[in-house]
Amino acid sequence: MKKILYIILFHFFLFTNAQETNKKQETINFVSASFKEILKLAEKENKLIFIDCYTSWCAPCKWMDKFVFVEKDVFTFYNKSFINVKLDMEKGEGPEIGKKYGVKSYPTYLYINSKGELVHKSSSKMSATEFINEAKNALDPKKALGLLEKKYEDGQITNNEMLDYTIALNHLRDPKTDVVLKKLLSRVDNTWLKTAAGWKLIENFVNEDDSELFKVLNSNKAHFINLAGLDAVKKVYQKPLQRNLYKSSKEQNEALFFKQLDSLKKLTNNPRDLAIIECGYYLNGNNARKFIKTSNYYVDNFLQNDPETIAFLARSTLYPPERENKDILNQAQLLITKAYKMDPNNYGTVGTYAQIQSKAGNKKEAIAAAEIAVKMADTISSKVKNRALQNLQEIKKAN
Known part of the structure; x- marks a missing residue:
């Protein structure tokens, strides 16, 4: 009987280990070899080389490992199309390769041919679809x-x-x-700028209303609406207008601000944008009564299912840090508590909750939330992690 039990357990562990092995294999297949050997392999298989440039402390790199490289569409495409290499930029050949190909942030993705020539390059944390699109661009x-x-x-x-x-x-x-x-x-001339390619340039680079590209857009508005659609054109107009709104808000130019705000409302009915801009105006003027009234209006009527924007409104009250307005702080507490209850797993919301509770003098609750935020920051980025740790230390030191 014992012998049979041992056999069953033995096969169970074999099966379990096999499952674990299979799980570990379901990701991008990274080759371990010297760069010189990788180049030879790429030449032999007639493939490009993909290099994931990472560091041990890079949180977005870990996030990509955990959530993107393991996606079936991702590892299937990359394993089929490239010789894949994972390279620590602080060890071995990493620093030399990083210098050669201008790697300045992490993660950076290099796509190189068998001659060692850079074919394509991209960077940062991205979705599986975006990551596959970068690979297609490389090809x-x-x-x-x-x-x-x-x-x-x-x-x-x-x-x-x-x-x-x-x-x-x-x-x-x-x-x-x-x-x-x-x-x-x-x-290029105006004829080219009025083509689909020209619109693509305008769409990506119009940020100011005194730029040459904006003037081309504004002079040919009907043409571009016909070419790209009204919504796309409105979206481009929004960017310089919102920049101007932030400027007039900061300067507390009331007449200009509300004139610009009316213009924005003709371009978008997005309650997030409108709430942030209008509430921001009253915060810049330290107008507690109007801030409370306006934030309540947007939260009650448009943001009932948008904890991220509610948290953003609360976070806005923290700046400038020297602001001392009890009524605004009380409203911030109400807003962030509402957002936290709606979405307790959002790093930004949790971190803001900790900061506002600290400012309100609720130190114990602030520390608890700040510690949670530190753990959550592990999957975002090293900069965010450092900021979360800094916030925690500041809260602990606060009176």
Whole structure:
């Protein structure tokens, strides 16, 4: 009987271990080898090399490992299309490769050919769909960043290719973005700017209402509505208008602010944007009565299922830090408590709850929430983790 039991247990553990092994294999298949060997393997298999540039302390890198690399569509596509390498940027060949390919943030994703030439590059935490799209861009000569960069440097790049190059640089927050954008604008005329490619440029780079691109948009509004649709055009108009609203709010220019706010309401009925901007105006003026009335209006009528925006309104009361207004603080407590009850698993909400409770003098409750926020920050980013730890220490030191 004991012998049979041992056999059953033995096979059970074998089965369990096999399951665990299979689970571990359901991710991107990263090859362990020297960079020189990886290049040879890529040449032999006629594939590009994908390098996940990470560090041991990078929270977004861990998030990608845990939630994106394990997606079936992701690892199936990457295992089929690339020689995959995971490289710690602080160990072994990492620092040298990071320097060679301009890796300045983590995670950064490099797509390299068998000659060691950069074909494409992207960075940051992203969804599975976005991550697969980056891989497809790497495999498409018309969209691969490295190939576009080479064409640009050789002076062999078309206007449409330069457009894609500029957008890719902007996505990476590359300091060359403005230089390339100005060069592109010097090459194109109004005829090109009125094409689908020109609209793509306007859509991505109109931020100020005194820019040349905005003037083109404004002078040809009916044309672009016909080309891209009314909603898309309204969305572009919103960006410079909202910038102007923040400026007039800060300056407390009441007449200009509400004129601009009326204009914004014609472009969007998004209650989040309107609530944040209007409540922000009253906070900038330290007007407790109007802030309470306006925040209650939006929360009661439009934000009943939007704890993130409610938390944002509460968080806005924390700035400037020297603000001392008991009525505003009381309203902030009501707002953040409501948001916290609705969504206790949101890092921003939990962190804000801790800060507001601390400011209100509820130290024990503030510390408890701040400690939860620190744990939650592990899956977001190293910067957020550091900020969460800093908030916790500040709360502990507060009287």
